[in-house]
Amino acid sequence: MRNGFRITFRRLWASVSICRPAAMALVAALMVTSMQAYAIDPMPFTDRAEEVRFQGLLRELRCLQCQNQTLAESDADIARQLRNEVFRMIREGQTNDQIKDFMTARYGDFVLYNPPVKMGTWLLWFGPFVILAGGALALAVHLRKRRVDAAPVTSTARDEEDW
Amino acid sequence: MNMRAFIPLAVFALIGFLLYSGIGKDPSYVPSPLVGKPIPSFSAPALYEPTRIVSSQSLLGTPYLLNVFGSWCPSCRDEHPVLTDYARRGKFKLVGFNWKDETVDAKRWLQQFGDPYAEIFTDLDGRLGLDFGVYGAPETFVIGADGMVLHKHVGPLDAETIEREILPLIAGK
Numbered sequence: 001m002r003n004g005f006r007i008t009f010r011r012l013w014a015s016v017s018i019c020r021p022a023a024m025a026l027v028a029a030l031m032v033t034s035m036q037a038y039a040i041d042p043m044p045f046t047d048r049a050e051e052v053r054f055q056g057l058l059r060e061l062r063c064l065q066c067q068n069q070t071l072a073e074s075d076a077d078i079a080r081q082l083r084n085e086v087f088r089m090i091r092e093g094q095t096n097d098q099i100k101d102f103m104t105a106r107y108g109d110f111v112l113y114n115p116p117v118k119m120g121t122w123l124l125w126f127g128p129f130v131i132l133a134g135g136a137l138a139l140a141v142h143l144r145k146r147r148v149d150a151a152p153v154t155s156t157a158r159d160e161e162d163w
Numbered sequence: 164m165n166m167r168a169f170i171p172l173a174v175f176a177l178i179g180f181l182l183y184s185g186i187g188k189d190p191s192y193v194p195s196p197l198v199g200k201p202i203p204s205f206s207a208p209a210l211y212e213p214t215r216i217v218s219s220q221s222l223l224g225t226p227y228l229l230n231v232f233g234s235w236c237p238s239c240r241d242e243h244p245v246l247t248d249y250a251r252r253g254k255f256k257l258v259g260f261n262w263k264d265e266t267v268d269a270k271r272w273l274q275q276f277g278d279p280y281a282e283i284f285t286d287l288d289g290r291l292g293l294d295f296g297v298y299g300a301p302e303t304f305v306i307g308a309d310g311m312v313l314h315k316h317v318g319p320l321d322a323e324t325i326e327r328e329i330l331p332l333i334a335g336k
Contacts, residue, residue: 064193064298077263078298081289106296108196 043087050090057086057096061103062111070113195296195304195315202229202310203294210261210269210283217284219310226313226333227256227281229304231292233264234272236300242319243276249325250279255333259283262292262300305332 045051055072061082063074071079071086082103089099103111115121197203206218230246232239250257259280261269266285273280286292295304305314313332316324 067191078289081293085293105196106293107298108194108296110193 043083053096054087054090057090057099058083060100060113061086062113064107064111189318192317193298195312197296197304197312198315200312202304202306202312205291205294207284207286207291210259210266210285213266213285217282222258222282222306223310224308225256226308227258227306228329229258229260229306230280231260231262231295231297231300231302231304233262233300234268235264238319239301240276242301242321245320245322245325247277247279248322250281254325254330256281260292260295260297261285262297263287263289303329305329307333 043051043054045054058072059070061071063069063071063076063079063082065076065078066074069079071082085102086099089102094102100112109115109121115124117125202219204219206216209215209217228246232243246257249255257280259282261283263286266287269283269285273283289297295302299317301319303316303320304312305316307313314328316328320329
């Protein structure tokens with residue numbers, strides 16, 4: 001069974017190696033299409049720095065209609081409108097924080113991909129670390145216990161002990 | 164009895180509680196930061212007479228439902244008979260927020276399905292919708308007589324939701 005799988009895999013790999021140019025062309029084509037997935041309309045940027053700043057902001061803001069896409073990725077009408085709004089505010093000389101405040105005042109913290117640390121988001125930010133610490137503690141306790149167990153038995157009472 | 168035997172049970176209970184508390188909730192619902200605050204100040208042209216201005220000031224005095232709709236929006240058509248029924252029975256004052264629509268289309272839509280709105284204003288380019296945090300029609304805001312946003316509902320309203328979520332908020336106000 002396992003051998004069969006290995007042979008299949010080897011054949012597959014061989015066929016990939018034979019048509020390597022084709023495979024590379026396919027990869028290149030995929031890369032091009034994934035770049036096109038960014039739905040940013042051409043904006044009249046004054047310089048490269050402005051463009052970088054604009055796109056950085058878009059990647060931090062959520063499209064609320066699609067929810068799992070940033071403003072940079074989404075093709076929804078509302079995302080396009082918010083992109084224009086971000087661009088307008090950059091042109092007006094507003095700071096990144098001002099632009100994010102504008103968005104959260106209207107759409108709430110959910111619009112930010114990096115939610116602020118506060119009471120309501122405490123679990124979101126620190127929950128994983130609490131779980132990690134719990135796991136580390138459990139592991140430490142377990143290892144310690146195993147070391148004690150591995151030590152030469154000095155008492156015969158262990159057999160009666162509850163496991 | 165060793166207490167450690169209860170650890171898996173406790174973990175199970177915790178995970179079970181977390182998962183159970185998520186059942187029946189709409190994961191796409193985004194709470195509006197406007198709730199508990201005054202309605203954004205605005206002035207917008209009325210649908211039937213674009214020269215007349217409807218404003219946040221002119222709507223003060225009675226509680227009302229601000230319904231974001233568009234003739235292009237299929238779910239708006241779904242909730243329309245329900246809203247019409249309640250508005251006609253005088254259960255609440257209904258104000259229309261005609262969002263990103265063509266005026267001609269909106270008028271034809273209302274002619275076809277009925278117009279239960281006490282007042283309708285337009286937002287042709289959706290700029291005003293941004294100030295209200297609108298991200299998809301239909302959305303409905305419940306506004307108090309003092310202009311405070313009491314509640315926001317996203318998606319089509321049905322009779323049950325109106326009875327449960329909306330009417331208690333404006334009762335006796």
